[in-house]
Amino acid sequence: MFRLTQYLREIENPTPLGTGARPSGPVVIWNLLRRCNLACRHCYSISADHDFPGELATPEIFAVMDDLKRSGAPVLILSGGEPLLHPDIFSIARRAKDMGFYVGLSTNGTLINEHNAGDIAAAGFDYVGVSLDGMRDTHDRFRRMPGGYDAALRGIRLVRDAGLKVGVRFTLTQDNAQDLPHLLELIERERVFKFYMSHLNYAGRGNVNRARDALHLTTRWAIDLLLRTACDHLRRGLPTEFVTGNNDADAIWLLRWAVKHHPGRVAHLRAKLGEWGGNSSGIGIANIDNLGNVHPDTMWWEYTIGNVRERPFSELWNDVSDPLMRGLRQRPRPVRGRCAQCRFLDVCNGNTRTRAWQLTGDPWAEDPACYLTDEELGIADASPRLVLTPYSRARRTAPEGSQ
Numbered sequence: 001m002f003r004l005t006q007y008l009r010e011i012e013n014p015t016p017l018g019t020g021a022r023p024s025g026p027v028v029i030w031n032l033l034r035r036c037n038l039a040c041r042h043c044y045s046i047s048a049d050h051d052f053p054g055e056l057a058t059p060e061i062f063a064v065m066d067d068l069k070r071s072g073a074p075v076l077i078l079s080g081g082e083p084l085l086h087p088d089i090f091s092i093a094r095r096a097k098d099m100g101f102y103v104g105l106s107t108n109g110t111l112i113n114e115h116n117a118g119d120i121a122a123a124g125f126d127y128v129g130v131s132l133d134g135m136r137d138t139h140d141r142f143r144r145m146p147g148g149y150d151a152a153l154r155g156i157r158l159v160r161d162a163g164l165k166v167g168v169r170f171t172l173t174q175d176n177a178q179d180l181p182h183l184l185e186l187i188e189r190e191r192v193f194k195f196y197m198s199h200l201n202y203a204g205r206g207n208v209n210r211a212r213d214a215l216h217l218t219t220r221w222a223i224d225l226l227l228r229t230a231c232d233h234l235r236r237g238l239p240t241e242f243v244t245g246n247n248d249a250d251a252i253w254l255l256r257w258a259v260k261h262h263p264g265r266v267a268h269l270r271a272k273l274g275e276w277g278g279n280s281s282g283i284g285i286a287n288i289d290n291l292g293n294v295h296p297d298t299m300w301w302e303y304t305i306g307n308v309r310e311r312p313f314s315e316l317w318n319d320v321s322d323p324l325m326r327g328l329r330q331r332p333r334p335v336r337g338r339c340a341q342c343r344f345l346d347v348c349n350g351n352t353r354t355r356a357w358q359l360t361g362d363p364w365a366e367d368p369a370c371y372l373t374d375e376e377l378g379i380a381d382a383s384p385r386l387v388l389t390p391y392s393r394a395r396r397t398a399p400e401g402s403q
Contacts, residue, residue: 002251027075035082036108040131076104083106138176252348279348
């Protein structure tokens with residue numbers, strides 16, 4: 001996750017280098033169950049509205065929580081499927097809060113109503129994130145649920161009015177980019193605390209639909225719009241937090257923006273972004289799925305490093321004999337292609353490895369969703385690059401002027 005607003009504040013009010021506290025363990029995104037009342041087009045867990053066999057029982061969940069606490073994990077994001085369908089979601093959340101975790105709820109929002117909004121607040125969630133894929137027509141089409149937008153917006157308002165911090169999650173694709181300006185207006189009207197724009201990642205149904213990933217020009221437009229909006233909110237003293245995810249090239253784009261608008265702060269910003277370190281899959285982010293399988297993050301469900309029923313999470317996470325985990329933790333990562341030549345590798349850390357893996361079978365190939373040009377990245381060698389096409393696979397393009 002790239003905290004855009006945080007680094008815009010660094011431009012206005014620089015803080016000393018080395019003051020950011022290193023987390024004691026990974027943020028754990030936990031898919032408690034796979035059941036969901038929706039069947040969204042870009043669902044990474046390919047959830048459906050039925051029970052899935054073999055899921056962790058609540059006593060097993062509690063035991064894993066004990067181990068996570070011992071291993072230093074500071075944050076639990078309770079997800080699904082739709083986590084509000086879990087029969088023990090509130091007892092799980094209350095126990096996590098009592099143990100000292102920062103606890104988030106990741107929901108589609110449609111099941112939040114006047115009867116359970118108070119229970120959600122009483123459980124002590126630090127943050128509730130609700131997905132919106134655009135305005136009404138777009139959202140309902142993506143979510144395959146007529147009335148889904150209105151139900152989700154009602155949920156946002158209910159938890160907001162119950163005193164909880166609520167955020168909107170939006171996954172950018174070529175089919176919903178036109179709704180982004182309207183969503184940004186909506187979150188201001190609705191006094192939403194956080195706006196999280198995720199770039200499409202190739203996992204689950206997101207992998208099936210990758211041919212409709214936002215093209216690079218659309219991505220550049222969207223990031224510019226988000227930048228202008230975040231700056232405007234800061235200027236007016238609004239508390240909104242803007243963050244992005246699944247494309248750590250956004251940090252490089254911010255650096256280039258700073259060169260034009262705040263040249264005197266570029267060196268400081270560059271150093272701060274270097275401290276942040278870019279993509280954190282397998283380092284600062286972990287995922288446990290509904291069956292207890294552990295993954296480097298939520299987009300790696302096809303790659304498992306072990307199961308908490310067979311071995312404690314703390315042991316699995318600290319075991320670097322797994323080749324992918326060893327490579328993810330290497331600095332610099334053993335990336336290839338444009339990523340290896342990029343002079344900002346220390347900032348983005350090779351971006352999101354799942355896209356390269358899904359398209360090529362090689363987790364260290366260049367990320368085809370990096371939307372900056374060779375010139376912008378300081379790459380002199382015009383070697384063939386991996387690009388997105390309107391088809392279901394990537395192709396290589398030859399350098400300009402070659403045969």
